[in-house]
Amino acid sequence: MDSIIAVDLGGTNVRAALFPDGGVRAQRRVERPSHAAESVRECVEAIVGAVEEVADGADPSPKRIGMAVPGHIVGKVVHWAPNFGDPVDGEWRCWRDIPLGEMLESRLGLSIVMGNDANLAALGEYWYGAGKGRAAGLAMITLGTGIGTGIVLSPECVQGGLSRPTLLIGGNGGGAELGHLVIVRDGQTHPSATDGTVEAYCGTHGILVRARTLFPSSGPLFDLCKGDEDALSPKVLFDAAVTGDATAQEVWRETGGYLGVLFGNIINAFAPEVIAIGGQISKAWKYMEDGAMWEVKKTAIPSLVDDTRIVIAELQEDAGLLGALVLARESES
CATH class of the missing domain: 3.30.420.40 (ATPase, nucleotide binding domain)
Structure with missing residues (x-):
């Protein structure tokens, strides 16, 4: 080789x-x-x-x-x-x-x-990360400026036979773009994505739009930004959440809720053994998890949800x- x-x-x-x-x-x-x-x-x-x-x-x-x-x-x-x-x-x-x-x-x-890149991140995570090379299907969600997604189907995931774990890429090679799924009809706008998509709510732009609407007049988040909402960033929101800032934690909880709708739909569509969450914004998962899991349980078919593990990706970079x-x-x- x-x-x-x-x-x-x-x-x-x-x-x-x-x-x-x-x-x-x-x-x-x-x-x-x-x-x-x-x-x-x-x-x-x-x-x-x-x-x-x-x-x-x-x-x-x-x-x-x-x-x-x-x-x-x-x-x-x-x-x-x-x-x-x-x-x-x-x-x-x-x-x-x-x-x-x-x-x-x-x-x-x-x-x-x-x-x-998102598809190949899923492939890498399947073989050498959370999938351990043997999971019965894996979905990788990369959280950052946008929302990258990739789906790896193992032989157990299909009837008719696969010889090895395989990337789902769609008929023209450009599918599995689950960040562009609409989760709220005519919902939050985005400069380069369809309104109401997962990316519009859970990418950097959408997170900061909601943070600005809730920007406080005092407290840790206000202090970290020195009173200037234009200083908001995912890192600042994370740092504020760590200090216990209620506004920052609410923004992350709400973001987690929108992600939970996506995760529930992924479970209903593909029933993967693993959903792995990567990207810089995944560092805030601690503050998103409760909101996400609440929506997962509301959205996913009960007999499917118990067989899926939602975890932080092991490989990241x-x-x-x-x-x-x-x-x-x-x-x-």
């Missing part, structure tokens, strides 16, 4: 890691700015630089790259990536139909396989890299 380079491309940084033959412990890691919101050319240069640095002097030299990329990914093409873009005629336009894989292959001389590694290795077989 050849050495493999795994790449996790984000809007801020690109990370690359070298994995030796058959191993899951990175031999070498590199992280550098991705320039993904500046131009395709600069982003490609950043990826090439990270891969060349991590591959330098490797023995045996890697032959294949697995890469996690945000957006709608099919084969080697990024059909849509709303947070990546180029300035065109003075306007910023998001990536559409960018042959990123082919561009990198021509520069690096290595074979590349690509997948959606490395889930995407390890998912990209699995994708590359599976493409060899």
Whole structure:
């Protein structure tokens, strides 16, 4: 089995890691700015630089790259990536139909396989995190600026047969975007998502909108923001909740409630053994859990809910890299 380079491309940084033959412990890691919101050319240069640095002097030299990329990914093409873009005629336009894989292959001389970052995070978490490589299905929810989701179906999850645990990606490769499920008709608005979606309520934007409506005139949250509601951030809300601030804790409890509706629907649709919660905002799970579990029990079918564990993801930062590694290795077989 050849050495493999795994790449996790984000809007801020690109990370690359070298994995030796058959191993899951990175031999070498590199992280550098991705320039993904500046131009395709600069982003490609950043990826090439990270891969060349991590591959330098490797023995045996890697032959294949697995890469996690945000957006709608099919084969080697990024059909849509709303947070990546180029300035065109003075306007910023998001990536559409960018042959990123082919561009990198021509520069690096290595074979590349690509997948959606949230899907590959779920794949990594299934094999090397909370799924332990044997769970009867896993859903991964990544909480951050947006809501990333991925579904891994094990052979037990289907009738008709699967030979191994498999990512659900939909007929055109862009499915399983559960963060875009509408949970409140004509609900809370969002600048880049449909109104009333999970992302509109549980992504950073939605959380801060509700926090501003409840902004107190005194107390720990007020003090942390120095009285300026524009200073609100998920970290500030978390820090305030830790001190016992009632407003911050209410915002997190309410956020948990909306997540619980999503979790209940996931249980009803897929009945996974594990729902794993990752991303920076998952650090506030302690303050979201009661609200979430209340809604899960209201939403999910009783005979299904008891068979699902809702847990914090074990891999966090490395889930995407390890998912990209699995994708590359599976493409060899």
